[in-house]
Amino acid sequence: MTEALCQGAPHGRGVGVPAAGTPLVLRGREVGRGPDGALRPVVMAIVNRTTDSFYAPARLTDDDAAIEAAHRAWAEGAQILDVGGVRAGVGPEVDAAQEIARVVPFVARVREEIPDLLVSVDTWRAAVAREAVAAGADLVNDTWAGHDPALVEVAGEAGVGVVCSHTGGAVPRTDPFRVEYPTVDRPGADPRDGLVDDVVATLRAAAARAVACGVPAGSVLVDPTHDFGKNTWHSLHLLRRTAALAGLGHPLLMALSRKDFVGETLGLPPDQRLSGTLAATSLAAWMGASVFRAHDVAATRQVLDMVAAVRDEAPPRAALRGLG
Template identity: 40%
Template sequence: MTPPRGTGMPLPPLTSPVRMIGGRRFDFAREIAIMAIVNRTPDSFFDQGRDFELDRAVESACAAAAAGADWVDIGGVPFSPDTPPVGEAEELDRVLPVITETARRSSVVISVDTWRPEVARRAIAAGASVINDTSGLHDQELAEVVAGSAATLVVTHSRAAPGQHLRRPQYGDVVTEVRQFLADRVNLAIGLGVPEDRIVIDPGHDLNKNTQHSLELTRRLSEIARLGLPLLAAVSNKDFIGEATGLDKPDRLAPSIAAAAVCAWQGARILRMHDAAAAAAAATMIETIAGFTAPVYERHNLN
């Protein structure tokens, strides 16, 4: 089914739109994947430790998959530098059991949010198919670990080292600078052995950015999508959502869906969201409006 004329939806010029990730086929030229979030941390910025217990983390991962998530992103270290540091051994203790049990119980694509090469190595061995590095390849060995596997690497824009708080970040043109950073890091990853068709990019909403920066990235996300790689947008419940609307975290679902939809319409093909069911329904609607898929049924004014 070809997109109908006049949708106005920019189609990103993906160099390798069809990907095999975690044993599943994704065609990012006409498909939007949902990445659910499971933070096995006692101090996550959003859920404040809801999934810290192992059984609860696994249940959340499997429930997200049942609700429509294509990927589940498992994290053991909060991004915020204002939380206590977590060592490598503790991070491994947090994420590996969740990966192992989720892989046993579900066919969902498992992603691990880490910047540490050893955590990535052992996560892949345990069943992870995606390494989501929110540090922007701060440790280049991580790319080498991914290169030696079949895993996909998410390259994210982030100007600060892990655990470092970059206060009052300054950009001339945030979109141009983020785009160039991602292009450079993608070339670095390729040079370290990661095939281009196993790289995803993420502009890093709110990561070392203020609300105006994140809003500008959202407005002009199509400029980032033109890099030609599948783009991940992680906007769910973030501070720029709260500051734009004045809503507290428990009340940010609707504006999070709105921001994700704007990103998807400009080329984002993976949406990292806290509410998998709502996000999956929104993605289906976007795909249907764009003409990527047909309505589930049609009865209105046909009889």
């Protein structure tokens, strides 16, 4: 048996495999490039500095517990840590000063203790983003689609990354109610692709503004933002159309972890949604998503590595079977 047959073909996109995702670059560093030179999807771990996150294990208000979670995420293969100080959904009011107090000192501590772990701050407020970036954050995760238009300007001035999202016009901390998107009647098109058209147009415009504000193009992530301004049917359809979103030319973030569309599809509460999340993750990775926001780092990392191997973008860790 030849060496080429033992090792497999050179890595690259095989027949029938969707195009690879766009690499993410933060502060000049290409994220996800392994020691073997292969580029793999990136895991963004979640630490919520809140008492009311929808998934209880992510509620990490104790400083030591939160930093322990950050160390564990790094050890399990996360390359970005997303730190949030306000529950995304409806809940008690948290003003900017409270959010800064919850998030910024923790960002500084992560930067000091785990210097190679990139830090994202999940906020829609420019004032919070400014303080977090000054403390060492590398990315601003704007999950509310530019509700504060100055936020992207903060990212551009600092040269850090930004997440451009889609909420269908919803305002921060509101739940969707009877949300509708236009249908399409193009020949051969799925009528539900009106949603996809809206998401693509919104993300394209937001990404262009981010670049115009000084954010490097490779540091602009686009996120269809499942569940935000969408019902479960909408979120499932966006997952089917991942390839169209990956074709926008920016790294594609998928925040799928234990979300309501997974739970409603399977009829399960948040603590039982891991299998559904991983199924959705594998589909999105196959179709070109680049970054995955996840509560379950080790499991997500394994799924992404398996998909990368099937896509012929990374070799197996050990390929010994049948070669002895």
